[in-house]
Amino acid sequence: MFQANLTSVTMFFFLGFSHYPKVEIIIFVLCLLMYLITLLGNMILISITILNSRLHTPMYFFLSNLSCLDIWYTSSAFPPMLINFVSGKNTISFLGCAAQMYFSLAMGSTECVLLSMMAYDRYVAICNPLGYPIIMNKRVCVQIAAGSWVTGCFTALVETVFVLQLSLCGNSVINHFACEILAVLKLVCITLMLGNVIFLFVPLLLISISYIFILSTILRINSAGGRKKAFSTCSAHITVVTMFYGSILFMYIKPKSKDTASDKLVALCYGVVTPMLNPIIYSLRNTEVHDAMKKLTTARLLLKERMRNLQL
Template sequence: MLQANLTSVTIFVFLGFSNYPKLEAIICVLCLLMYLITLLGNIILISITILNSHLHTPMYFFLSNLSFLDILYTSSALTPMLTNFVLRRNTISPSGCAAQMYFSLAMGSTECVLLSLMAYDRYVAICNPLRYPVIMNKRVCVQIAAGSWVAGCLAALVETVSVLQLSVCGNNVINHFTCEILAILKLACVDTSMLQLIMLVIAVLYLPMPMLLICISYAFILSNILRISSVGGQSKAFSTCAAHLTVVVLFYGTALSMYLKPSSVDSQEIDKFMALVYAALTPMLNPIIYSLRNKEVKAAVKKLLVTNTLGTILISVLK
């Protein structure tokens, strides 16, 4: 059979959810709603963090990074799928596929690192509050955020470049709604054991290890919470930690089940639905769980809305 480099393929065809014609429209509508909520929630969080000086703290700096990251991550995964559904097409160019794969991998890897470092930030703030301003100073925060982005982008670059060297044998149908790396590997007709080893090493570094750091951080946080004498304070703290850990388990759990499962297990159909969880659901939940429930953020939003409303009234009066 004729072999060709992945970049030499003329066009790729997405199979998407066409195997489920009755569900396809419902899935796309739900994805559109989640995408719009994600954009709205994250844009609000970034805006109030920039405009409100009271929110110029390490926690909200990291949350702004997470929000920007989630916007890019969701857009890279869902926008092409929704566009294809509306325009009734299911194709993508090789360069477009490579770009989509890179951005999805980069944003996903960066989020894995950033979430773990955000958990460390919470650990320092709760368990060592007196030294928190010294430990988490502005320079350290910028270095942590920049390190997360660099680490995620480098990991994605290694994987994407490796995948682009693969040869395919006439098969250009991707059994996914996006250029997901595991779906692309299914098109290869050469030995991919070396690439799978590279992916395994990266997956271990970016999934179970950050999740372990998060679990250790929250173990210390919960231990510290138990010393709180106020029952109301304990209940509120436990509620916040439980919400954070729920998002973490959803994000890391689905990614772990996809990228660390045995290569002999063929679960492409399940993978498509699981990809929706970490590409659409968790980016939507992040601003709600991590910030929009906070009193500080609610107060900032109300202040922003009141200011804008008064400004609009004054402008109309002056006219």
């Protein structure tokens, strides 16, 4: 079946936003800017986490993994989309589509698992602060991160191989700007939803359970300052989870419609807007990140000053 598909369909054609020619150039410019900001923001956050020893904690270790995921996630779909827009071809090979769908699925699935593990990290930090250094030691953090990557990548591989073995019903036109799994599934003769929905809801259930215990613990704290401080350590994660799951769940549980304009806009949201905002959300009210950025900037200025003095 896979070989038959490979020989019968060698090229896919994207409709993208061609139905809306007046806004195509605006969407292109916005996507380009957001992609560049996504790369810059997440790379800065990864660099700061690596270079500053004070940020060598479980939360920032997981955050670095999240930033890495966001870079790969956006890079799997948006650079090809931007290139297609400039070239005017709007095409992708069968193997290229398979690779694009796999990487977007793998990074998205891994992020689902990682966000649930980050909720568990916050649960241990707030509900068992004395045992936190022992429970969330370096070895456990590495195992959790590696497990998230392996689970997400393996699940994506199974789903990609299965989808690409299905009959495409003689259609090779994808009404989307990338090989997103829901768009590709519209070309096949059957619908595959159960596995994706389960993979979305299980991590979301774990996140919800973690925050039920977290909220219960926070409400038992006597001082208002203590409650505010405890909640502030979770606020960024809650915001990221809400944005990420909100847009993806909308795509999976909304009624089917022939008009895919909303689908494409939502895909832009969780494909580039959320990864762009993640480092901003985590660093906006985070004094540790602010201090690390100040130290990094100061060290860079001092290095430039020393180099200038040596040249003189």
